[in-house]
Amino acid sequence: MATPSLGAVSERFPPLPDSRSRRRLRLPFSPWHLFLAPLAAIMLVPLVWMAILSLESEPQARSFPPVLIPSSLHFENYLTTWNSAPFGHFFLNSALYSLATVAGNLVFCSLAAYAFARIRFFGREVLFVILLATLMVPFQVLLIPTFLIVKKLGMVDSIGGLIVPNLCSAFGIFMLRQFFRTLPIELEEAARIDGTSRLGILWKIVLPLSMPALATLAIIQFMWSWNDFLWPLIIINTSTHAPLQLGLSTLQGAHGTQWNLLMAGTLMSQVPMLAAFLFAQRWFIRSIAFTGIK
Amino acid sequence: MPGVTLDAVRKEFPGGAIAVDDLSLEIADGEFMILVGSSGCGKTTALRMIAGLEQPSAGTIRIGDRVVNDVSARDRDIAMVFQNYALYPHMTVARNLAYPLRQRRMPKREIAERVREVAEMLSLDGLLGRRPAQLSGGQRQRVAMGRALVREPEVFLLDEPLSNLDAKLRIQMRAALKRLHARLGVTTVYVTHDQVEAMTLGDRIAVLSEGKLQQLGQPQEVYDLPANAFVAGFIGSPAMNLLRGRIRDGRVTAGDLALERAGVPDQELLVGVRPEALSTASEGMPSFDLHVAVVEPLGDEVIVHGSVQAEVARVTAEESDGVLLADDGDRANAVARLDPGSRPKVDSVIRLGVRAADVHLFNADTGNAIR
Numbered sequence: 001m002a003t004p005s006l007g008a009v010s011e012r013f014p015p016l017p018d019s020r021s022r023r024r025l026r027l028p029f030s031p032w033h034l035f036l037a038p039l040a041a042i043m044l045v046p047l048v049w050m051a052i053l054s055l056e057s058e059p060q061a062r063s064f065p066p067v068l069i070p071s072s073l074h075f076e077n078y079l080t081t082w083n084s085a086p087f088g089h090f091f092l093n094s095a096l097y098s099l100a101t102v103a104g105n106l107v108f109c110s111l112a113a114y115a116f117a118r119i120r121f122f123g124r125e126v127l128f129v130i131l132l133a134t135l136m137v138p139f140q141v142l143l144i145p146t147f148l149i150v151k152k153l154g155m156v157d158s159i160g161g162l163i164v165p166n167l168c169s170a171f172g173i174f175m176l177r178q179f180f181r182t183l184p185i186e187l188e189e190a191a192r193i194d195g196t197s198r199l200g201i202l203w204k205i206v207l208p209l210s211m212p213a214l215a216t217l218a219i220i221q222f223m224w225s226w227n228d229f230l231w232p233l234i235i236i237n238t239s240t241h242a243p244l245q246l247g248l249s250t251l252q253g254a255h256g257t258q259w260n261l262l263m264a265g266t267l268m269s270q271v272p273m274l275a276a277f278l279f280a281q282r283w284f285i286r287s288i289a290f291t292g293i294k
Numbered sequence: 295m296p297g298v299t300l301d302a303v304r305k306e307f308p309g310g311a312i313a314v315d316d317l318s319l320e321i322a323d324g325e326f327m328i329l330v331g332s333s334g335c336g337k338t339t340a341l342r343m344i345a346g347l348e349q350p351s352a353g354t355i356r357i358g359d360r361v362v363n364d365v366s367a368r369d370r371d372i373a374m375v376f377q378n379y380a381l382y383p384h385m386t387v388a389r390n391l392a393y394p395l396r397q398r399r400m401p402k403r404e405i406a407e408r409v410r411e412v413a414e415m416l417s418l419d420g421l422l423g424r425r426p427a428q429l430s431g432g433q434r435q436r437v438a439m440g441r442a443l444v445r446e447p448e449v450f451l452l453d454e455p456l457s458n459l460d461a462k463l464r465i466q467m468r469a470a471l472k473r474l475h476a477r478l479g480v481t482t483v484y485v486t487h488d489q490v491e492a493m494t495l496g497d498r499i500a501v502l503s504e505g506k507l508q509q510l511g512q513p514q515e516v517y518d519l520p521a522n523a524f525v526a527g528f529i530g531s532p533a534m535n536l537l538r539g540r541i542r543d544g545r546v547t548a549g550d551l552a553l554e555r556a557g558v559p560d561q562e563l564l565v566g567v568r569p570e571a572l573s574t575a576s577e578g579m580p581s582f583d584l585h586v587a588v589v590e591p592l593g594d595e596v597i598v599h600g601s602v603q604a605e606v607a608r609v610t611a612e613e614s615d616g617v618l619l620a621d622d623g624d625r626a627n628a629v630a631r632l633d634p635g636s637r638p639k640v641d642s643v644i645r646l647g648v649r650a651a652d653v654h655l656f657n658a659d660t661g662n663a664i665r
Contacts, residue, residue: 184378184380186376186378186380187380187382187383189345189347189367189374189376189380190374190376190380190382190441191382191393192346192347192366192367192368193345193346193347193367193368193370193372193373193374194368194373194393194394194397194441194445195368195394195397195398196368196397197368200397205382208384209383209384
């Protein structure tokens with residue numbers, strides 16, 4: 001005696017009459033992509049244009065309407081740009097400036113943020129409000145006082161003068177404080193009972209659990225320092241101390257700009273940014289901070 | 295191994311909320327002390343003060359002979375298991391267990407040895423390489439216990455350690471805890487709202503309500519002789535039936551329940567009868583009528599909910615019976631635990647009796663027991 005086949009079963013249980021009408025049109029991607037993909041394309045246009053311009057000859061780059069598909073590719077633009085100014089120096093200065101301010105922000109902001117998040121002290125809330133208020137003051141307003149302080153410190157026209165005013169930021173403190181406050185307090189209490197000091201708790205418990213926030217702060221600060229133009233413009237006078245953005249501006253002459261070379265330089269300057277982003281991306285995954293708590 | 299002494303300890307939070315009020319407790323060396331009470335009664339705050347996570351507003355806390363009010367948590371030589379375990383999520387089980395020892399700069403070889411021992415004791419051997427996220431609730435609970443045990447602390451503090459486990463696991467861990475304490479003999483303070491845990495685990499239990507100590511004693515003693523109406527209603531499940539009544543010339547009446555009690559002056563009373571003290575009435579027994587509303591057969595017993603003719607007395611804030619069966623005028627809800635042979639019918643009236651000695655009397659105003 002044969003066991004009933006699947007066909008027999010489905011005959012006995014025919015599909016419900018409305019099951020077909022319920023089947024919806026299924027896209028192979030999320031409907032959001034219909035909206036986001038064009039948006040991404042718009043964001044890419046300047047980048048693509050920059051890349052195209054950097055490979056064109058000078059007359060092509062200057063022509064109007066712009067040449068979108070160049071007849072020949074001038075890769076030598078990159079070499080010309082590199083040799084036209086001490087780019088190696090610029091890169092090194094930018095790297096120093098960016099890495100030092102990232103390190104400074106991670107250390108000093110997390111210390112201050114932890115105090116604001118967890119240590120009870122007199123005037124904490126007032127101080128924090130004052131700190132937040134400084135976020136609303138534009139840098140242009142602080143430019144002259146900051147310059148005067150740096151001048152008093154004898155750091156004008158030095159890498160130190162670039163770095164020191166940017167070692168800690170109100171934004172970084174605010175961001176980390178908000179994140180630290182979301183961490184379960186029991187973890188810190190358990191660590192206290194297990195014999196850890198305040199600083200030890202920050203170092204061994206809080207910071208390892210705050211990787212996503214630290215990575216975010218690091219990349220924001222890196223981006224900011226790497227692209228900073230105004231402060232270096234004010235504080236740096238000699239090209240040996242100039243970071244990239246300031247150095248690139250030397251390609252922009254008073255009487256004419258070689259756009260193809262400027263774009264080649266700009267594109268080169270953006271490579272480390274991309275690398276930094278890709279490197280930090282793996283930390284942007286969801287925080288694991290809550291998995292030890294039932 | 296030292297005991298723990300709380301002397302007139304008080305905790306007032308900023309804003310004026312008083313969590314613990316004039317709490318005095320002497321926990322003997324090696325004793326298993328339970329702090330029990332409903333939520334918000336101050337039991338966890340009391341534990342946190344012993345741990346050094348909260349500063350008492352007044353009073354002294356001693357561990358052994360040392361006053362620890364101003365000693366930081368890490369110098370108190372205590373270990374604590376948190377309700378939500380508080381395992382370090384970025385560390386493996388082995389590193390979690392080793393953490394308190396590493397903080398005390400113990401030699402590596404000794405750390406490895408102790409971690410191995412504790413892992414074996416709690417059957418965590420196979421899990422040492424995992425992270426907390428990869429563990430089940432029961433395993434996390436054992437790791438939390440292990441992290442507290444590994445240090446061989448002088449005092450062991452547990453804050454509702456079983457409340458996140460399912461019923462079966464809770465019973466297993468309860469037994470395991472009891473065995474562990476018998477084996478190690480560490481002074482233990484255990485906070486729970488579960489009165490079964492309180493009854494089964496504790497050498498003594500301290501019943502708290504609204505920050506005040508209501509009664510301190512061995513579990514059986516607290517069950518047999520509750521000091522006041524709150525304790526009577528809190529310890530025991532289902533809760534003790536408490537009815538309004540009075541005593542005149544040595545005769546107690548509450549609704550249609552009446553009995554003699556010599557030597558008690560006339561006053562308004564709360565009359566308490568435990569559900570398990572009730573049985574089908576026989577001749578000469580103090581008794582009353584129960585109008586049956588719900589019958590819950592449990593196999594070995596039958597829980598009967600119903601109403602009696604009396605005014606109900608509310609002593610606990612979270613009395614749940616009232617939600618199920620609303621009090622109706624001059625009738626009060628009552629619960630009886632009967633043997634399964636007496637299968638009462640819903641809507642019938644049964645006559646329940648109680649031995650006069652099993653009736654508890656409390657003063658209606660103060661709630662204090664009258665003996």
